[in-house]
Amino acid sequence: MVELLTPEALQFLHELHRQFEPRRVAILKARKEISHSIQAILESAPESQKRTAGDWKVAKVPDALKVRCVEITGPAEAKMVINALNSGADVFMADFEDSLAPTWSNILEGHRTLQAALRRTLTFTNEAEKTYALKPHGLATLIVRPRGWHLPEPRLLVDGEAMSASLFDFGLYLFHGGKIGVETGRGPFYYLPKLESADEARLWRDVFVWSERRLALPDLTIRATVLIETLPAALQMEEILFELRDFIIGLNAGRWDYLFSMIKSISGTPFEVTFPDRGKLTMDVPFMRRYAEKIVAVCNRRGAQPIGGMSALIPSRKDVEKNERALASVRSDKEREVRQGFVGTWVAHPDLVPIAQAAFEVKDHFQPIGVPSKPQTEPSDLLPRHDEEPFVSMKPTLSGALFNIDVSLRYLAHWLGGLGAVAIHGLMEDAATAEISRAQLWQWRKNRVVLDNDETVTGGWLMSQIRACSVEIEADIKQNSLSIAESDLKMAEELLIDLVLDESGSFIPFLTLPAMDRLKITKRDNFMTTAKFDFSRTATELEQTWKSQPRWAGIKRPYSAAEVLKLQSKVKIEYTLASRGAARLWLDLTLKPYVHTMGAMTGAQAVQYAKAGLEALYLSGWQVAGDANLSGQTYPDQSLYPSNSVPNVVRRINNALTRMDQIERCEGKVDRDFYLPIVADAEAGFGGPLHA
Numbered sequence: 001m002v003e004l005l006t007p008e009a010l011q012f013l014h015e016l017h018r019q020f021e022p023r024r025v026a027i028l029k030a031r032k033e034i035s036h037s038i039q040a041i042l043e044s045a046p047e048s049q050k051r052t053a054g055d056w057k058v059a060k061v062p063d064a065l066k067v068r069c070v071e072i073t074g075p076a077e078a079k080m081v082i083n084a085l086n087s088g089a090d091v092f093m094a095d096f097e098d099s100l101a102p103t104w105s106n107i108l109e110g111h112r113t114l115q116a117a118l119r120r121t122l123t124f125t126n127e128a129e130k131t132y133a134l135k136p137h138g139l140a141t142l143i144v145r146p147r148g149w150h151l152p153e154p155r156l157l158v159d160g161e162a163m164s165a166s167l168f169d170f171g172l173y174l175f176h177g178g179k180i181g182v183e184t185g186r187g188p189f190y191y192l193p194k195l196e197s198a199d200e201a202r203l204w205r206d207v208f209v210w211s212e213r214r215l216a217l218p219d220l221t222i223r224a225t226v227l228i229e230t231l232p233a234a235l236q237m238e239e240i241l242f243e244l245r246d247f248i249i250g251l252n253a254g255r256w257d258y259l260f261s262m263i264k265s266i267s268g269t270p271f272e273v274t275f276p277d278r279g280k281l282t283m284d285v286p287f288m289r290r291y292a293e294k295i296v297a298v299c300n301r302r303g304a305q306p307i308g309g310m311s312a313l314i315p316s317r318k319d320v321e322k323n324e325r326a327l328a329s330v331r332s333d334k335e336r337e338v339r340q341g342f343v344g345t346w347v348a349h350p351d352l353v354p355i356a357q358a359a360f361e362v363k364d365h366f367q368p369i370g371v372p373s374k375p376q377t378e379p380s381d382l383l384p385r386h387d388e389e390p391f392v393s394m395k396p397t398l399s400g401a402l403f404n405i406d407v408s409l410r411y412l413a414h415w416l417g418g419l420g421a422v423a424i425h426g427l428m429e430d431a432a433t434a435e436i437s438r439a440q441l442w443q444w445r446k447n448r449v450v451l452d453n454d455e456t457v458t459g460g461w462l463m464s465q466i467r468a469c470s471v472e473i474e475a476d477i478k479q480n481s482l483s484i485a486e487s488d489l490k491m492a493e494e495l496l497i498d499l500v501l502d503e504s505g506s507f508i509p510f511l512t513l514p515a516m517d518r519l520k521i522t523k524r525d526n527f528m529t530t531a532k533f534d535f536s537r538t539a540t541e542l543e544q545t546w547k548s549q550p551r552w553a554g555i556k557r558p559y560s561a562a563e564v565l566k567l568q569s570k571v572k573i574e575y576t577l578a579s580r581g582a583a584r585l586w587l588d589l590t591l592k593p594y595v596h597t598m599g600a601m602t603g604a605q606a607v608q609y610a611k612a613g614l615e616a617l618y619l620s621g622w623q624v625a626g627d628a629n630l631s632g633q634t635y636p637d638q639s640l641y642p643s644n645s646v647p648n649v650v651r652r653i654n655n656a657l658t659r660m661d662q663i664e665r666c667e668g669k670v671d672r673d674f675y676l677p678i679v680a681d682a683e684a685g686f687g688g689p690l691h692a
Contacts, residue, residue, distance in 0.1 A: 004111055009175050012214065016167045017158040020207055024149055024164050027200050031150075031509075038265055038383075041235045045379045048198075052242040057303035061249045062223055064141045064185050065091070068250070068305060068344035070356040072140065075100040075421050076110030078124035081117050082132045085139045087350040088357070092140040096169045097147050097193045098257075098431040099421035102512075103519065104155045104587075106418060111172050117142060118177045118186065141186060143225070146170045148194030149203075150510055157592060170207065178217050190224045191252065196232040198239035205244050220246050225307065228295055229254025229432070230261040235379045238298050250305030251295050252346070255283060256312070256432035258291065262384065263439040264507050267446070273384045273391050274447055277400030278436055280390050283309075283336060287384040294382060296341035308337035308345035312427040315351040326426065327355055334359035348421075348428040396444055397452040404437040405462075405469045405496070411437075412492035412511075413473075413484045416519055431512055438511060441500040459501045466496055491518050539565055577654055581677035588615055588677075597679070601628050601649065603656025610657065610674045617653065619680040621646055646680050653678060 071091040074080040077100075084092040094114055100106055116122035117134070124132040146169030147153075152162035174188055181187025192204055208222045224247050228234050241248055259281055266272045275281065283292060292308075299306035311333045316323045330347070334356045337345050347356050384391065407424055411434040414422040421430050443449075444457040455461065470493040477484050495511075495518060502508055542561035546552045588595045597616040600606040601624070606617055626634055628649050629641035654675075661674040 004108060004115075004172060004176065009172065012175050013156065013163065013168060013171050014158050015214065016171045016207070016211070017161070017163045019210060020167060020203065021158075021161065021164060023203050023206075024166075027197070027203060028150060030199065031196055038231065038235070038269055038271060041232060042380055045235070048236065048239050052238050056242070056245060058241055058245050058248050059220065059223065061305065062185065062189075064187075065143075065189065065223065065249060065305075068307060069360040070353050071143075071307065071344055071346050072350065072353060073099070073310065073346050073348060075106075076114055076144075077106075078109070078113045078122065079126065079132055081113050082122060082124055082134055083350055085117060085142070086135050087140065087353050088138070089140045089347070089350075089353050090344070091143055093143045093145055093191055093346070095145045095420075096165075097145050101415045101418045101420040101519070102147065102151070102165070102516065103418050106420075107153075107155075107169075111169075111176075114142065114144060114173060115176050118180055118184075141189065143187075143189040143191050144169070144173050145191040145193055145227075146173075148510075149200060150194065151512060151516070154516075155587065167207070171211065174211055174215065174222075178211075178215055178221075182217060182221050188222050190222065192224050192226045193254075194230060194257070195226055195240060196230045198236050198243050201226065201240040201243040205247060208247050222247050224248050225250040225252055225305070227252045227254040227257070228291075229257035231258070231265040231382070232261075234258065234291060234294070234382050237295065238302070241298065241302050241304060245302075248304065250307050251299055252307040253292055253295050253309040253342070254432070255288065255309040256436055259288075260432065260435035260439045263436075263443050264509070266383070267443065267507060271383050273386055274396070274449060275440055275443065276390050276394035277397055278404060278440060279400070280394050281436075283333065285390050286388045287382065289340075290381050292337075292340050292342075300341065305344065306342045308334070308340075308342040310346040310348060310428075311352075312348070312429070312433055314349045314423055314426065314428045316426065317351075322426065327352075331355050331359060395452065396440070396449050396457070398455065401441065401444065401451060401457065402465065402469065404441050405466055406473070408434055408437045408441070408496050409466070409469055409473055409489065409492050410484070412495055412515065413489040415515060416488040416491055416495075417483070417485055419483075435511060438496065438499050439507070442502070442507065445500060459503075462500055463497055466493060466500075577675060580675060584673075584675075585616055585677035585679070599623060600653060603652050606653045606676070607656050607660050607674070610660070610672070610676055614676065616677045616679060619646060619649060619653075619678055621681050624649055650678055650680060 067090050070089045071093055072084045072087050072089040073093040073095060074084055076094040076096055081092070081094060084094075094110070094117075096102070096107065096110060100110060113122060120134055120139075122134055126132075146167075147165035149164070149166050151165035153165040153168040154162040156163045156168060170190065178188050181189070192201075195201055195204075204224065208224075209219075211217075212219055212222060224244060226233075226240055226244065226248060228237050228240075228251050233240060237251060241251070259275075259278075263275060281288070283289065296306040298304075311330045313326045313329050315326050330352055334345050338359055344360065345356050347353060386392075403425075407427075407429060410424050411422055411429045411431075414420075415431070415434075421428060423429070427433070441457075441462060445459055445462055449457045451457065470489060473482075473484070473489060474486060476482060477486065477489070495515060498514060499508055499511055508514060539561040542564065546555070546557070546561070585595070592615075595615045597614055597618050598609055599620055600609055600617045601619075609617060624646050625641050629645040630648055631641055631645075633641070657674045657676065664672060664674070
């Protein structure tokens, strides 16, 4: 197993942050201006076209990616990775973005999984003791999708700042897997998500150049495919190719995020149109057809690979008729992509690989590309028009609104519970599909849309429908034993209300930003789970944990795991604050050069320290003896005092921190973590073990 957060890896990540974080912050600031300046992008198009003129071509396609007929996608989870690599697809896109809920454990386990996959050592054993392993031959080529520029990685701080999630995912995979990828011809390959400008592509280019030199990799060995999944990026796709021309080999049609970005980008502009039900927004509607044709034309002109997008439909192994409908729909979608000129496509399930392969097997994938198959469209052609379908004959409906609410609630509840890709009503939902659902609800409320049953979508109407749907899902959970915690459903309900009823005048850019805040206060994060002892483990599993986790390195035990398990009671007693604090302190000590702390003797002191940004509290037994012991006396030798004095001060401090956390939760503030780890010394001179 590859140890991920080694001092050397952390040093590389810290250097990445210090080198590029100022530019990342600058592009995020620029996004706020660009997202409402579509007209400005259109007006600058002639100048941009002059800059990218000429007969240049993009980077050479490596042998491992010359055939990309079928690409299967999914989260970077062990079972998914094994099944995808074994599926017969040409490529597996391992995702840290839309289909992975970014708990710290999910992120780290995902990176461990990919390093094992790259080395062909990955195995997985499920609860039923069924073992999954990689085939010896014929595996798909691995491409990694890091998280987007907009997301932070709050569990890794550099100089007191949260690191960019993009740079964390990119850098950690490259640090451990870059040289192996070069030696085996299997990488390093990346999919780049959520770009909104050529400047953002240029930033990635500079990250690639710097990282190759820093890690002594051969120049220009990284290869990337960019997802065209935002309207600003679609308006600048040739410019994006130009900036990344030494590294990029293709563009992908990220249809669901593109629709969501369309609503976000044209809101409040002369280009705004009200979108009909999500199910009506197919790739056959004119503005989506022009988007696909534009990708193909630009790629053909510049020697890049145009890769088709994802159909959200998934097969059903229980319902034959439903399965046939899904397969027929996917077959039709892939055949359309072939006719449009795409050289490959995405699927979400191994059963769909043969369907896509059959559609694309008629293509000659080794035919030279470089001649446009369609006349070049103008950038403005990508915008939707009031006088064309689906806007002429299709309007939002009650069933469409209720579908969006139901899907959004179910998906958000699963996401908060640690699952980022969820099958809901026969569709594979991820953050991208959830985004279009909540964006439509927001737009319909903002525009006070009248539905087909003559009801008007208002804030009050949406809130009542969201509450009612939540009650129905809660009943469904109890009746059908769904894997949704009621607490996660309640949090999803409040989050969706915040997203669709936002009256600030600006659209919350990504649902994962406020959702991440709520993810941090659920018990899904490694701050809280790293130190928890799992009473369901076997002795073998416990011994393996002792051997493999760096937290336990160097500890000598004159007892066995079996002897430990003999001592557990029938009732599992949990010490939540203690185990949580230990886990957080261990993580801080591992990832940071030092941990800011001061001594606290009262709850009021502790609260002020937490507000000031301290990361832990120190509780001195000597100070307790001198000023806070339960007998109310100051002892000259500072040792002869009641042995429960220190635990009593700890309880008082934790009570104060709990009250402050409750107050901030009531005020809607969820960013600060008041539950600081408390380090109480054991005062070895007298009663040490009791104080500890």
